[in-house]
Amino acid sequence: MSRCLCDRSIDHVVLERGEIAHTWRTERWDSLRLLTPNWQSRLPGFNYNGDDPDGYRSVTEVVEFIASYSKVISAPILTHTTVTSVRSTETGYLVRTDQGDWLSRTVVVASGACNVAVVPGFASKVPRSMMQLTAQDYRNPEQLVDGGVLVVGASSSGVQIAHEIQRSGRPVILSVGEHIRAPRVYRGKDLEWWMDAAGVLDERYDEVDDIARARRVASLQLAGTPDRSTLDINALTGIGVTVVGRLGGIGENGKAQFSGSLRNMCALSDLKMGRLLDRIDEWAQRNGFDVGTNPPHRLPPTRVEPAPPLGMDLASGEIKAIIWATGYRPDYSWLEVPVLDRKGRLQHDGGVVSAPGMYLMGTQFMRRRKSALIDGAGDDARDLSAHLTSYLDSRDARK
């Protein structure tokens, strides 16, 4: 967005609470790799030209990548400047920070979609002796005591954390609710390549049937695995992870209950993946990509044992730690402008927030399916900076 505002000669400042790429520096586990391949992180005027286009950046490499982009575009960034409140004024907004106040005509909210780890309310009933971490606090298996680990949640974070904890010798029980299975490589190409080429990632928010639902959909079970292997439920049960249903609740007696819906959760996910691969195959056929790629194929169905466990005594000692990989939510506690709905979600139309002159960036399916990806920032910023410019022009014209 800063680059696009520069291109339009709009005076602006970027406020960063810590260092550049602060969240990547402080809120990610050690082994995490970007789930999109190197070639796909395309920012305005900045493409990958290294020798490993199909690789996945480590956290350190992501930090370097973002920091170097900020240098290339000479972004006017003020680091170690925490926004404490934003409120409306006669002419725009008053932005208070711990380093002084700013008056601005417009504000772009790019503070991220994953500020706070969401943990179910019944976590308070977990026995006190149990170690509990969220995917945000988790760093590596060595943080954990020896013994079994319950990982709750099987989207991108949950499956990656479950995988490395199981490999560390700690037996993992993975609680699986709704999730979206995806092959890392399909027909010899990265799934992201297909989704990019076939236009899936460019689908706009005003083209899908139910955007509210599309924005709530769990992240794909994709991981930036150096060997480009698929990390799905079958891969996890293959290394000994025990898979159980969605954690429905914890009783006063410390007994955890798992839903009996695991079979359906896996069936839904298999069907959904099948529809995505069908769409890719149709696109490949229509556009001449059947030549030079491997033939279409389908993954074997997700294996579910005949009677998955429905409960577990958290006080029995079988489990020593729980990792909550149950999603994140943005933190808008500093936003003192009435733009949140009753559920605390920012109300916007493709990133144009309901308050005049306020814009959003980088949330799930904000404007396009790729909006939450690094690769989605460019197109969104181009659109929204154009909107912002015409908003400023129309205000100037009224004066």
Next chain:
Amino acid sequence: MADAGSIADNGVNVAALIGAREALTDAPAGAQFKWRAACEWKNGTHSHSTVEGFYGLGQEQQHKKTFTFDADHPEVFASEDKGATPVEYVLVGLASCLTAGIAAVAQHRNIQLRSVTATLEGDMDLQGILGIDDDVRNGFGGIKVTYKIDADAKREDIEALVAQSQKRSAVYDIVTNPTNVTVVVD
């Protein structure tokens, strides 16, 4: 409790139940039952279900007749209201299971029942099944069962009946604890 010497009669053959318990303790294979229902879609949200056979005591068994159940949704949901809603059948199942249990436990404890009535209410936020709010579950938010019991017993004994009935109720267990459900398409 019934007076010393008098025998309560709630119409429950406790001797047969205790006999069955002893027999099945020695022959646990006979305790393996399969309960069955069949359902056929009629039109709209109306379906017609039947219950006739089940498996138990080592062989196929038959009810004395085929029982039928029509389920539908009410007119406020633009349906034709040709039967109770499926969730009301869940309330019916819970109520009849707990009530049968109360009679059996009362008989076993020699408590004469004169009347037992239950009213049930299940709270449901339709934002769940309509997909409006993912934080709202599809099913009941909670179920309230209220018993009125007239019996030859102190209040605490009646409360103990109701508590023991919940402890041994199949439907109470089904409703309060998870169950693996497998749905296949032939």
